Amino acid sequence: MSDDPIVQMTGIRKDFTGVRALDGVDFTLRPGEIHAVMGENGAGKSTLIKVLTGVHTPDAGDILLDGKPVRFHSPGAAQAAGISTVYQEVNLTDNLSVAENLFAGREPRLGPFINFRAMRRKAKALLDDIGIDLNVAAPLSSYSIAMQQLVAISRAVDIEAKVLILDEPTSSLDRDEVEVLLGVMRRLAEKGTAMVFISHFLDQVYEICDRMTVLRNGTLVGEWATADLPQNELIGHMLGREAAALEQIERAAAAHHVADEEPLVKAQGLGRKGSIAPYDLDVRRGEVVGLAGLLGSGRTETVRLIAGADRADSGSLTFDGQSARGHNPRTAAARGIAFCPENRKTEGLVGDLTVAENMILALQASRGWARSIPVARRDKLVASFIEKLDIRPANPDMPVKNLSGGNQQKVLLARWMLIQPKLLILDEPTRGIDVGAKADIQRLVAELSAEGMAVLFVSAELDEVTRLSDRIAVLRDRELVAVLESEADMTTERIVDTIVSGGRAS
Amino acid sequence: MNAYAKRLMWPVLILVALIAVNIITTGIDFIVPSVNDDRLGGAFVNILRRSAPLLLIALGMTLVIATKGIDLSVGAVYAIGAAIACQMIIDSSDQTAAGLVFSAIAIALVVTAVIGAWNGVMVAYFGIQPIVATLILMIAGRGIAQLITGGQIPKVQDASPFTELGRGAFLTVPIPIWIAALVLVALALLTRRTALGMLLESVGGNPEASRLAGIRSKGITVLVYLVCGLCAGLAGLIGAANLGSADANNGGQWIELDAILAVVIGGTALLGGRFFLLGTTIGVVIIGTLEDTIINVGLSSQWQFTAKAIVVFVVALLQSPEFRGWFLKPFKRKPAAPATAPAEEAVAK
Numbered sequence: 124m125s126d127d128p129i130v131q132m133t134g135i136r137k138d139f140t141g142v143r144a145l146d147g148v149d150f151t152l153r154p155g156e157i158h159a160v161m162g163e164n165g166a167g168k169s170t171l172i173k174v175l176t177g178v179h180t181p182d183a184g185d186i187l188l189d190g191k192p193v194r195f196h197s198p199g200a201a202q203a204a205g206i207s208t209v210y211q212e213v214n215l216t217d218n219l220s221v222a223e224n225l226f227a228g229r230e231p232r233l234g235p236f237i238n239f240r241a242m243r244r245k246a247k248a249l250l251d252d253i254g255i256d257l258n259v260a261a262p263l264s265s266y267s268i269a270m271q272q273l274v275a276i277s278r279a280v281d282i283e284a285k286v287l288i289l290d291e292p293t294s295s296l297d298r299d300e301v302e303v304l305l306g307v308m309r310r311l312a313e314k315g316t317a318m319v320f321i322s323h324f325l326d327q328v329y330e331i332c333d334r335m336t337v338l339r340n341g342t343l344v345g346e347w348a349t350a351d352l353p354q355n356e357l358i359g360h361m362l363g364r365e366a367a368a369l370e371q372i373e374r375a376a377a378a379h380h381v382a383d384e385e386p387l388v389k390a391q392g393l394g395r396k397g398s399i400a401p402y403d404l405d406v407r408r409g410e411v412v413g414l415a416g417l418l419g420s421g422r423t424e425t426v427r428l429i430a431g432a433d434r435a436d437s438g439s440l441t442f443d444g445q446s447a448r449g450h451n452p453r454t455a456a457a458r459g460i461a462f463c464p465e466n467r468k469t470e471g472l473v474g475d476l477t478v479a480e481n482m483i484l485a486l487q488a489s490r491g492w493a494r495s496i497p498v499a500r501r502d503k504l505v506a507s508f509i510e511k512l513d514i515r516p517a518n519p520d521m522p523v524k525n526l527s528g529g530n531q532q533k534v535l536l537a538r539w540m541l542i543q544p545k546l547l548i549l550d551e552p553t554r555g556i557d558v559g560a561k562a563d564i565q566r567l568v569a570e571l572s573a574e575g576m577a578v579l580f581v582s583a584e585l586d587e588v589t590r591l592s593d594r595i596a597v598l599r600d601r602e603l604v605a606v607l608e609s610e611a612d613m614t615t616e617r618i619v620d621t622i623v624s625g626g627r628a629s
Numbered sequence: 630m631n632a633y634a635k636r637l638m639w640p641v642l643i644l645v646a647l648i649a650v651n652i653i654t655t656g657i658d659f660i661v662p663s664v665n666d667d668r669l670g671g672a673f674v675n676i677l678r679r680s681a682p683l684l685l686i687a688l689g690m691t692l693v694i695a696t697k698g699i700d701l702s703v704g705a706v707y708a709i710g711a712a713i714a715c716q717m718i719i720d721s722s723d724q725t726a727a728g729l730v731f732s733a734i735a736i737a738l739v740v741t742a743v744i745g746a747w748n749g750v751m752v753a754y755f756g757i758q759p760i761v762a763t764l765i766l767m768i769a770g771r772g773i774a775q776l777i778t779g780g781q782i783p784k785v786q787d788a789s790p791f792t793e794l795g796r797g798a799f800l801t802v803p804i805p806i807w808i809a810a811l812v813l814v815a816l817a818l819l820t821r822r823t824a825l826g827m828l829l830e831s832v833g834g835n836p837e838a839s840r841l842a843g844i845r846s847k848g849i850t851v852l853v854y855l856v857c858g859l860c861a862g863l864a865g866l867i868g869a870a871n872l873g874s875a876d877a878n879n880g881g882q883w884i885e886l887d888a889i890l891a892v893v894i895g896g897t898a899l900l901g902g903r904f905f906l907l908g909t910t911i912g913v914v915i916i917g918t919l920e921d922t923i924i925n926v927g928l929s930s931q932w933q934f935t936a937k938a939i940v941v942f943v944v945a946l947l948q949s950p951e952f953r954g955w956f957l958k959p960f961k962r963k964p965a966a967p968a969t970a971p972a973e974e975a976v977a978k
């Protein structure tokens with residue numbers, strides 16, 4: 124392993140209209156190292172990556188690859204030069220099959236034709252080697268985002284890149300899959316592949332990275348060896364304030380709801396074939412019910428039935444004393460059910476519309492097209508939520524697709540808080556959100572429930588679920604196997620036990 | 630410069646260039662309206678008058694395209710609208726009766742609106758792809774128009790007030806220009822004063838996210854196709870009134886393609902989402918002006934299609950950020966040293 128850097132970026136500057144996303148940033152990547160790029164939402168991490176891979180052209184600065192100056196004009200060119208990237212927003216073609224996605228652009232051929240059989244065989248072998256089990260002939264869209272991420276990563280691995288860039292690859296993976304991924308990364312590092320790793324999970328970063336580069340507001344804070352930078356100092360560098368500001372959320376032992384009160388949501392035998400087995404679940408006002416389980420265990424499917432996003436084919440659902448079976452997203456919203464879906468890009472935001480428009484979408488939809496929200500009221504609402512959720516940049520007229528991932532999530536949250544729902548369903552709301560913002564969102568959930576809002580909270584992070592929830596529904600294999608109620612049961616260990624035993628023990 | 634102004638910039642520049650070419654070749658009279666018999670005339674006013682039917686159709690098309698759809702049936706609906714009105718008028722004993730003309734117009738408009746709504750129902754409720762759903766009527770519509778006219782070309786007497794719709798003037802301005810302008814204003818108000826425009830853009834920009842946000846996308850889709858059908862019917866009436874007849878086979882032929890062209894020139898993407906009614910209007914005037922320009926610069930009229938294609942090509946290129954970056958690079962200032970560019974620094978902050 125030589126110490127000559129494989130990638131060296133110096134003085135990188137990138138301006139977008141009205142925003143300086145990067146300002147004089149240096150970045151050095153050495154062969155065989157795993158290098159974290161850290162920073163708050165909107166710090167410029169993704170932009171730095173995109174400048175390197177030719178998605179964006181820098182306005183100033185130099186890039187050396189293997190000591191030679193380069194400037195890629197397209198991601199394809201970067202890939203040809205040995206830089207493989209998994210972007211934050213998955214960008215595979217999802218109506219193609221898994222195998223086709225893995226080999227797009229380099230399909231095994233038989234004369235002029237694609238050799239589909241060989242392609243499927245190679246795909247299977249590749250995924251087996253990495254340790255994921257998928258039907259390679261199925262369309263990629265039939266798998267969860269997490270699986271789609273893993274497919275994207277596998278593709279990058281197979282190309283045998285010199286440099287592999289992973290922008291928040293783990294944000295939608297569960298524990299086991301994260302282990303698989305980190306394992307793959309270690310193996311690649313031993314082979315000499317240099318990796319850039321972006322993640323808001325500090326544990327993962329400390330577990331796997333050799334060095335880190337910290338950005339704040341588009342400027343370079345510094346570069347450290349992981350061993351030299353304790354976690355609280357890192358947070359201080361990222362946020363520019365003391366880590367102590369991020370005090371933990373303590374649930375005021377959920378005494379604010381009366382146990383015998385009629386539940387707000389009452390699902391009985393609610394289910395949908397092929398998606399989630401019939402389940403019973405109650406949610407009371409002012410209560411946070413967490414949903415825990417492995418990826419693909421049916422957490423999302425469970426909440427989608429209550430949200431009206433999917434139609435239930437069995438059982439009954441009562442909301443606020445009325446039957447709500449067979450409702451759809453519109454009638455659900457009218458009843459006061461808000462649903463933030465997990466995949467904000469495809470199911471949540473309308474990229475071309477502005478931040479303000481995206482925020483008021485649900486409120487406007489509930490009023491119908493004819494009764495437009497008065498401009499003054501709209502501006503006030505939008506401004507207040509931009510401030511409340513600390514959305515950056517605080518520009519309501521910016522197309523939402525230009526926001527960083529974490530800020531997009533906040534816009535989606537604002538959309539639903541605007542309709543003042545009785546039930547707020549959050550599917551992975553803290554995915555891709557920095558430590559500061561994550562604490563903000565958790566605090567918000569605690570606040571809202573204290574004001575009497577019922578919350579259904581899905582998260583892959585078990586400590587987040589245990590910290591916030593009054594009760595926890597545990598899912599396994601598309602079945603709700605147990606609801607943990609007592610304080611003593613609501614620990615990460617108990618959840619894991621329940622998942623493993625399938626709720627039978629105890 | 631805001632997003633709208635930016636989108637409009639290139640089409641406006643192209644239009645100005647075209648007008649300049651015409652002024653150079655035929656003199657300033659090209660643009661300055663003349664007044665004879667108390668009505669405005671002159672080359673440019675005539676272009677606007679002639680373009681009115683295309684503008685009506687292109688405006689409806691803009692809304693449809695904003696929802697990620699397309700309406701290929703507008704030419705056929707144009708023919709149906711023209712056929713219904715003309716046939717009703719020639720079937721009556723007194724073609725000059727105002728009541729008759731009004732009811733003929735009203736019935737034609739109702740029928741074309743229903744046809745448009747049918748397209749919308751097929752797209753929104755039956756889930757048929759817009760291009761297929763409207764292709765059905767594109768083919769069948771002309772047959773329906775022929776059935777209405779019995780295979781003939783009904784000719785309305787010049788004395789019938791119906792012809793005023795195409796030939797008349799009000800306050801010196803030709804009636805077709807009035808109608809087109811009123812529809813433009815009405816649609817602009819309908820979409821931008823209410824939330825319809827934003828919801829349309831949302832449905833076109835991301836249908837699934839819109840559904841989950843609780844937007845009634847089906848109702849909105851039907852409404853938009855209805856408006857598009859209505860606009861096409863109105864365009865047919867103006868066209869027929871101008872000619873004094875309804876030709877089921879040739880009336881409004883290829884107008885759907887010109888309309889799509891105008892929408893694209895005007896900056897609305899065929900992928901749906903953001904739409905620009907004003908851009909479409911400029912696109913229509915560009916297409917109309919182009920036809921005159923070809924004659925005025927001395928090319929034979931066979932050049933028409935080629936010239937149109939070239940203009941579309943140029944506009945499409947200018948609207949592509951990739952091309953603009955490449956094309957304008959040699960003209961861009963080199964990144965200036967901070968000391969010499971304080972203004973730039975200030976903007977970035």
Ligand SMILES: Nc1ncnc2c1ncn2[C@@H]1O[C@H](COP(=O)(O)OP(=O)(O)OP(=O)(O)O)[C@@H](O)[C@H]1O
Nearest residue numbers: 139144164165166167168169170525526527528529
């Ligand atoms: N195409 C664009 N146009 C305008 N501004 C942009 C564009 N892309 C990014 N930005 C802005 O640049 C800044 C940096 O964004 P970037 O996506 O790099 O953040 P990030 O560090 O990856 O954040 P996150 O953790 O939320 O993903 C943000 O203020 C963002 O709004």
Ligand SMILES: [Mg+2]
Nearest residue numbers: 169211527528
């Ligand atoms: Mg990012």
